[in-house]
Amino acid sequence: MNSASKPRVVVTNWIHDDVLDELASFAEPVANRTREAWTRAQILERASDADGLMVFMPDTIDDAFLAACPRLRIVAAALKGADNFDVAACTRRGIWFTLVPDLLTVPTAQLFIGLLLGVTRNILAGDTLVRSGNFAGWRPVLYGAGLSGRRLGFIGLGAVGRAAVRRLAGFDLDLCYHDPRRLDPAEESALGLRWLPLSELIATSHFLAPLVPLNANTLHLLDASALAAMPRGAYLINVCRGSVVDEAAVADALARGHLAGYAADVYEMEDWARSDRPPEIHPRLLAQSERTLLTPHLGSATEEARRAIARAAIGQMRIAFAGGVPPAAINPNISRAASPVTEMSRRGGAVAVNPGGVGPTGKRFTVA
Secondary structure (H helix, E strand, O other): OOOOOOOOEEEOOOHHHHHHHHHOOOOOOEEOOOOOOOHHHHHHHOOOOOOOEEEOOOOEEEEHHHHHOOOOOOOEOOOOOOOOOOOOOHHOOOOOOEEEOOHHHHHHHHHHHHHHHHHOOOOHHHHHHOOOOOOOOOOOOOEEEEEEEEOOEEEEEEOHHHHHHOOOOHHOOOEEEOOOOOOOHHHHHHOOOOOOOHHHHHHHHEEEEEOOOOOOOOOOEEEEHHHHOOOOOOEEEEEOHHHHHHHHHHHHHHOOOOEEEEEEOOHHHHOOOOOOOOOOOHHHHOOOOOOEEEOOOOOOOHHHHHHHHHHHHHHHHHHHOOOOOOOOOOOOOOOOOHHHHHHHHHHOEEEEEOOOOOOOOEEHHHHO
16 A cells, blocks of 8 residues: 555445445445355455455454465454454464454344243244144144243353343343353342352253353353253253354254253354364254244344444554554554463453363353
8 A cells, every 4th residue: 555545445245335435435445245245265356455354254364364465454353253363363464453342242132132032932933833824813832931930041241141131130030140250249239140150050040041252162162961961941042152052962952852942143154263164054953943043143233233333343444544553453462472362361251161060171261
């Protein structure tokens, strides 16, 4: 980029026209105007001479990708988690990497509650029945599970967990959590929460919600042994990362009737950082249509949230191109290598997990 030209910015997925206009006010955008994600090759073709890159959930960046983009100065992620991106490689190459962790919280918490209600009350099955032409009025069918008086357990209580707890206050639930950084007793009391050891939380929760980022220590945190320790007839709701649960084990637990239902907005096939990432959602999980409620990663999919998220990412690039330090950079000292896991641990903490035979002894997780 010379002094007379604007920085070139590649936007890998669709954003609103008015937001793209904001980017064009200080940069030369090369934007994907379709609703389909570009492949890695398509992105590289456009980003080889780019100064900035705006990335989204379907994207992944490693050192080889960065080596092909020698002019790159900032990667602005329009999402909350960095697990699909090699932030350490960005740091080594002097490239800013920014997130927008605060703008996805409320819509994700709202979707979590929608999934909780949807899967426990058979809402999708009820809609299907009404549309089938076989509905002739009330019948004693599709009995679900009520929430009142039952335990909802959160594994990890970061921003999304707190937002969900505040919005669940009127449902008469027994709200419990396990987090490496226990809340102050006054905050627990204000939120109506109780802290439990992880083994007890898993073994006693009627509804269980993992809310942890994906890393080597949380991969399949909820595996076959963890699921077996849950109460028979329990429900699992996942809006964090697909690979935090073992989808094959979930399918088995549903088939046996041990789990009453599974609701998810995230899937193992989305976790590009895994070298063994499955190419599709597990077929046996998809086959459990009567016991699952699956949405296509809608956590932040509101008009208001997606505009705000894209604007926030663009704002980080504006600051970086003006010579400033982007405030949302998770590698604020790009002169020194730093692990993204270390940064996440600084924000959320880490805990040894040994849930009484549930999962491998010594497994650790961090909480966003």
